[in-house]
Amino acid sequence: MDKLTLDSIDATTHLDQLEAEAIYIIREVAAECENPVMLYSIGKDSSVMLHLALKAFYPEKPPFPFLHIDTTWKFKEMIEFRDRKAKEFGIKMLVHSNQEGIEQGINPFDHGSSYTDIMKTQALKQGLDKYGFTAAFGGGRRDEEKSRAKERIFSFRNKNHAWDPKNQRPEMWKLFNTRINKGESIRVFPISNWTEKDIWQYIRRENIDIVPLYFAKERPVVVRDGQMIMVDDERMKLEPHEKIETMKMRFRTLGCYPLTGGAQSEADTLDAIIEETLGAVSSERTTRVIDQEEAGSMERRKREGYF
Template sequence: MRDLTHLERLEAEAIQILRDGVAQADRPVLLFSGGKDSTVLAHLALEAFYPSRPPLPLLHVDSTWEFREVVEFRNRFAAEHEFELVLHHNEEGRKQGLNPVEHGTLYTTVMRTEALTQALDVGAYDVILGGARRDEEASRAKERIVSVRNQNHGWDPRRQRPELWSLYNWRRSPGQTLRVYPLSNWTEFDLWAYILEKNISLCPLYFAARRPVSLRNNERVVIDDEARAASLGLSIDAEELVRFRSLGCWPVTAALPSAASDLRDIVKETLVSSKSERNGRISDEGSLERQKQAGYF
């Protein structure tokens, strides 16, 4: 038998984690944002359980400020691959009219963290699979692949279980849940190389196109909804050739100038980039650790 390639080893590891996680769960769920990481994870789930229909739903916590193309891609992906799609947003936050520009951390807490914990409680999900990777951000580098959460979905980085020789502890005490990260050992470049090798379809926002942008503090914010943008004091300043490396709420996610309109060009651009993947997240304020301790993914 031939030796596995680097990508084949990562793929095999992720598939085994997915199978083990579903086997250990009473109600498993896969978090799906429409971004590249969750799209790859969903494709791995399709491979892991082929030819059966995926035995777990996709859960999208909708902040109400998602890119329209993300929503369209999310709906199309779920329908095409026969995933059950579960949507949730925080009605109380929507009634308060919270937005990511004016309300910052409060918005993230209410519309992302609290909305996620609400959705997990409503669905009674006990094993929650997501596409976070260790190389993305400092607090995510502290995570184990199988991460225990308390009955309030809180995370204590000081009480992480050892994971020696890829042995994972799936035990749960009453009230505990598990957050599971099958892509933990992948890098951004691994992800793009895998997407290229498997020719995985992604949300169009990852590919360069001419888009209307507002210039804000030397960042390019793509105007996804002119009426809502005007309410935030944003207007179209130019139409430029841009794309995204990471997707979040559209008023606080900066695009980068780029002519990379196909997968090969994106892989080349990623390989030589000197900026971090989350550099375009205007809303990132230091570490996400505090939000993660409160239940954020």
């Protein structure tokens, strides 16, 4: 693979265009939708989304709350970051967890894919229903995964939060149709057209703060099924043959710590991360364990209501 160098990328115009498109979409939703919310997952894409929301309405604060679906298995540093940012920007941060799931002791070690369903998908549905949100912004990008590549920017969900890929509304020019029937809701993806590279370049250009886990550092890890899993707390269950090693590593995506693989890396500055990303040999979702289960698994999950 040709390695693209930083100097060869002068994406000012390109990033401005993507930023303008996202801000236009965010403003349209605020103007037309009854009860919007921005989902906040604490990752780099969420940091960009939050930044765009702040810019879109300035000098007003974003006229909607933010919602974090907490599986209770996020990295500690993520939760600290979330609370710090909410305070710093003076935004309303709602947090929802699936209490039933917690009471039943659902965890990523023993419950596999039903963990994702219960603590993420079901929790998200509960959170949206609890507050009666009619539109939810998400940071999904079309370059992440094949089924997302076909999803509209305004994506409709029936009352069970299910997506029907065969019955998507035509989306023409910039004329977004935000009208819904009772019980339906919309997922809105303002950064649909951004790539991972765009995200990183924008973070650098705008000097956006991101969770330190993205930067390489010595961390306690276990190598499991070829994935490098960080031991973030004492709940991590080790197999008999596994042992905790300390490695200089970083994460390309963030999620629940037992399900998020990191990679060995020396990239401890933003420029080093971008350099590494532009020459990347893996697209970012390979480090999320669930996506590789089977062909088309993401599309199936989304039809069932996964964000």
